[in-house]
Amino acid sequence: MNQIIDKKRLAEGINLFEIEAPLIARKRKPGQFVIIRIDENGERIPLTIADVNKEKGIITIVVQVVGKTTEHLGTLSPGDSLLDVVGPLGQPTHIEKFGTVVAIGGGVGHAVCFPIAKGMKDAGNYLITIVGARTKGLIILEEETKKFSDEFYITTDDGSYGKKGLVTDQLKELLEGGKKIDLVLAAGPAIMMKFVSLMTKEYGIKTIVSLNSIMVDGTGMCGVCRVEVGGKTKFACVDGPEFDGHEVNYDLLMKRLATYKEEEKLAYDRYMQKIKDKGKEM
Amino acid sequence: MVEKKKKKKKKRPPRQEMPRQDPKERRMNFNEVALGFSEETAVIEASRCIGCPKPECIDGCPVFVDIPEFIKLVQEKKFVEASKKIKETNILPAICGRVCPQETQCEIVCVLSKIDKPVAIGRLERFVADYEAAAGEVEIPPKSEPKGKKVAVVGSGPAGLTVAGELAKMGYEVIIFEALHKPGGVLVYGIPEFRLPKAIVAREVDFVEKLGVELKTNFVVGRTVTVEEFFDQGYGAVFLGLGAGLPWFLNLPGINLVGIYSANEFLTRSNLMKAYLFPEYDTPLRVGKKAVVIGGGNVAMDSVRTALRLGAKETHIIYRRSRKEMPAREEEIENAEAEGVIFDFLVNPVEFLGDKEGRVCGMKLIRMELGEPDESGRRRPVPIEGSEFVYNCDTVVIAIGQGPNPLALSTMKDLKLNKWGYIVADIETCKTSMKGVFAGGDIVTGEATVIEAMGFGWRASIAIDKYFTTGEW
Numbered sequence: 032m033n034q035i036i037d038k039k040r041l042a043e044g045i046n047l048f049e050i051e052a053p054l055i056a057r058k059r060k061p062g063q064f065v066i067i068r069i070d071e072n073g074e075r076i077p078l079t080i081a082d083v084n085k086e087k088g089i090i091t092i093v094v095q096v097v098g099k100t101t102e103h104l105g106t107l108s109p110g111d112s113l114l115d116v117v118g119p120l121g122q123p124t125h126i127e128k129f130g131t132v133v134a135i136g137g138g139v140g141h142a143v144c145f146p147i148a149k150g151m152k153d154a155g156n157y158l159i160t161i162v163g164a165r166t167k168g169l170i171i172l173e174e175e176t177k178k179f180s181d182e183f184y185i186t187t188d189d190g191s192y193g194k195k196g197l198v199t200d201q202l203k204e205l206l207e208g209g210k211k212i213d214l215v216l217a218a219g220p221a222i223m224m225k226f227v228s229l230m231t232k233e234y235g236i237k238t239i240v241s242l243n244s245i246m247v248d249g250t251g252m253c254g255v256c257r258v259e260v261g262g263k264t265k266f267a268c269v270d271g272p273e274f275d276g277h278e279v280n281y282d283l284l285m286k287r288l289a290t291y292k293e294e295e296k297l298a299y300d301r302y303m304q305k306i307k308d309k310g311k312e313m
Numbered sequence: 314m315v316e317k318k319k320k321k322k323k324k325r326p327p328r329q330e331m332p333r334q335d336p337k338e339r340r341m342n343f344n345e346v347a348l349g350f351s352e353e354t355a356v357i358e359a360s361r362c363i364g365c366p367k368p369e370c371i372d373g374c375p376v377f378v379d380i381p382e383f384i385k386l387v388q389e390k391k392f393v394e395a396s397k398k399i400k401e402t403n404i405l406p407a408i409c410g411r412v413c414p415q416e417t418q419c420e421i422v423c424v425l426s427k428i429d430k431p432v433a434i435g436r437l438e439r440f441v442a443d444y445e446a447a448a449g450e451v452e453i454p455p456k457s458e459p460k461g462k463k464v465a466v467v468g469s470g471p472a473g474l475t476v477a478g479e480l481a482k483m484g485y486e487v488i489i490f491e492a493l494h495k496p497g498g499v500l501v502y503g504i505p506e507f508r509l510p511k512a513i514v515a516r517e518v519d520f521v522e523k524l525g526v527e528l529k530t531n532f533v534v535g536r537t538v539t540v541e542e543f544f545d546q547g548y549g550a551v552f553l554g555l556g557a558g559l560p561w562f563l564n565l566p567g568i569n570l571v572g573i574y575s576a577n578e579f580l581t582r583s584n585l586m587k588a589y590l591f592p593e594y595d596t597p598l599r600v601g602k603k604a605v606v607i608g609g610g611n612v613a614m615d616s617v618r619t620a621l622r623l624g625a626k627e628t629h630i631i632y633r634r635s636r637k638e639m640p641a642r643e644e645e646i647e648n649a650e651a652e653g654v655i656f657d658f659l660v661n662p663v664e665f666l667g668d669k670e671g672r673v674c675g676m677k678l679i680r681m682e683l684g685e686p687d688e689s690g691r692r693r694p695v696p697i698e699g700s701e702f703v704y705n706c707d708t709v710v711i712a713i714g715q716g717p718n719p720l721a722l723s724t725m726k727d728l729k730l731n732k733w734g735y736i737v738a739d740i741e742t743c744k745t746s747m748k749g750v751f752a753g754g755d756i757v758t759g760e761a762t763v764i765e766a767m768g769f770g771w772r773a774s775i776a777i778d779k780y781f782t783t784g785e786w
């Protein structure tokens with residue numbers, strides 16, 4: 032169970048895994064996620080289901096190395112198994128024909144954006160996709176996304192690929208170009224979602240963001256994932272992960288995401304040291 | 314004969330105390346606080362039971378353990394047989410012996426309590442269960458003829474484990490579906506290691522599996538499968554033992570500051586995820602210097618004693634009434650006091666204060682006084698106007714109670730819920746408004762106890778068997 036069937040390197044430090052999880056694959060809708068645990072000592076982390084193959088019973092997750100658990104995950108290969116995979120969790124995206132939809136994915140957040148964008152396209156929307164990253168090497172799922180997007184843009188902070196600048200620069204261009212946009216979707220760093228939402232608010236365009244809060248159970252049992260939306264407390268794992276971008280308190284989200292910064296660093300350093308020591312032994 | 318005469322003449326020994334780890338030691342570790350009876354103490358304690366012809370104690374037990382009979386076996390030093398006797402109706406004796414509030418169940422009705430202290434039934438139960446486990450392979454009762462009928466049990470807390478175990482004994486094919494990665498419900502994620510070692514929970518869950526129950530973890534009913542699908546897949550009945558797992562927060566400014574936890578999160582990190590062993594285990598939990606737990610129940614006591622053991626320099630309980638009204642078991646309050654927890658009574662938070670990083674750094678509290686009794690019979694706390702003051706702290710745990718988690722329930726349109734969102738079910742038969750669906754434990758009563766949840770599981774097993782036999786709903 033939970034065996035890794037395939038692994039692809041998408042970019043520096045970003046891997047795609049295909050995992051055997053037939054029950055989850057059967058049920059999953061775009062926007063939903065799983066919680067995984069690698070081994071007995073492991074922590075539980077949420078990961079978006081980027082894609083599924085229902086016939087084969089496979090789910091796809093995309094993981095960027097940001098700490099110990101994701102680093103460890105990156106060392107696993109096809110044939111290895113994860114100890115726990117549970118899902119599909121969270122509310123599915125509300126997908127319908129809105130008209131013109133702009134989907135914005137920032138960094139590894141594009142893996143979250145990808146299935147939603149695809150769902151929107153399948154529902155008959157005119158789909159414009161903007162994928163942004165710090166630099167060329169961090170752009171993921173480019174070809175796959177291009178395939179179903181009606182318009183496709185890339186931005187990089189350093190200008191090494193696509194347009195130099197931020198995703199919001201590209202969005203602004205579209206907005207100023209006078210295009211009628213019915214819905215904007217954004218998934219990526221909290222700060223990116225914040226600025227996308229500020230911009231679309233000015234234009235009065237409905238905006239959906241996918242929040243990446245810290246989670247433990249993912250079933251509404253602990254409350255660590257709480258976020259403020261429209262001044263009300265919500266649990267991202269069961270009420271979300273998608274919310275009205277104009278109502279989210281992003282500053283709170285960012286602060287809560289930093290809760291265990293020091294512990295995360297400690298765990299990461301300790302893990303890297305262990306690997307180094309092991310390397311020396313061999 | 315001679316011995317018996319002697320015994321009769323002898324004065325009844327006093328109720329035997331259970332040795333505990335020294336408070337100064339135990340506040341630094343997660344090892345079990347209570348250390349258990351020795352064989353000698355157990356036999357002395359058992360000798361206090363007079364073997365009433367109409368024992369009241371049995372009626373005090375929701376799963377009707379044959380208490381006088383098992384105690385008699387202890388008197389005869391047949392400890393393994395005593396444990397087996399208990400397991401005829403209670404498949405989790407080592408757990409119940411540790412966490413049941415016997416003082417309000419079997420011991421309160423023990424006839425001795427009228428003239429003396431009651432027999433220490435719980436301590437004896439714990440002793441024989443541990444004795445049997447230590448003595449080697451735990452014997453599995455012979456299996457009944459397979460009935461060829463399947464039952465799905467949702468939730469692996471005490472309610473689910475009990476109904477599953479009892480039905481398996483009768484020959485049903487039972488599968489438990491559990492959302493978390495480990496079975497046990499509150500027993501694994503809520504109750505701390507120092508009160509209920511997880512190895513003991515694992516041992517008793519293992520016994521349930523050996524009875525023939527299949528356990529599927531990482532299964533969120535309502536997400537991974539729905540109850541309707543169970544019926545499509547050939548299950549003849551479904552039991553819902555979902556517990557009361559939805560944490561309540563206080564609707565106050567600053568409630569979402571970093572460092573404010575629900576008791577569920579705090580305890581889950583420590584117990585289920587083993588944060589007390591960080592960084593050996595990956596899940597962290599930070600307690601800061603001054604940790605404050607809001608609430609006066611057992612969950613609050615477990616949280617504050619966990620915070621203490623995790624290294625908080627100062628640990629407080631904030632409770633809006635006085636000590637007398639605290640719902641926690643007296644024993645747990647005493648344990649907390651002995652370990653150095655500070656109790657602040659008649660105060661209530663009105664606001665949480667944060668620093669510039671968004672971390673909690675204090676609270677605004679208001680003083681309370683006790684007014685007229687409310688519906689619960691306890692005197693209602695009333696705020697004293699103008700008595701607010703600021704109180705520093707860097708960790709806050711909210712332990713003011715839990716409610717029903719709507720996750721699975723919201724996918725069952727025909728299931729009747731009461732106004733608080735709990736399942737409406739018959740107390741005796743556990744039948745719900747949906748044909749073939751039974752429910753019991755905290756998801757019906759709200760937060761209660763392990764043994765009450767087990768009582769539901771026990772009664773449900775009988776009702777489910779009857780349903781299969783008669784086909785009547």
Ligand SMILES: Cc1cc2nc3c(=O)[nH]c(=O)nc-3n(C[C@H](O)[C@H](O)[C@H](O)COP(=O)(O)OP(=O)(O)OC[C@H]3O[C@@H](n4cnc5c(N)ncnc54)[C@H](O)[C@@H]3O)c2cc1C
Pocket residue numbers: 412413414467468469470471472473490491492493497498499500503504532533534535554555556557558580611612615718720721753754755756760761762763764766
């Ligand atoms: C911290 C704490 C300390 C306590 N101490 C004591 C004590 O000392 N003595 C005592 O008698 N009682 C104590 N209690 C109360 C006692 O634990 C509960 O009354 C009892 O566990 C309830 O049992 P249950 O089987 O109804 O539910 P639970 O034990 O809550 O188990 C429910 C299970 O169902 C699972 N579940 C929920 N939803 C789903 C779903 N959709 N799909 C699949 N699985 C699902 C949950 O993950 C959980 O494992 C304590 C409670 C807490 C929180």
Ligand code: SF4
Pocket residue numbers: 361362363364365368369370371380381384422423424425431432434
């Ligand atoms: S009521 Fe007390 S004395 Fe009587 S049988 Fe039960 S435990 Fe023994």
Ligand code: FES
Pocket residue numbers: 245246247248249250251252253254255256257266267268269
């Ligand atoms: S992750 Fe625990 S409630 Fe959302």
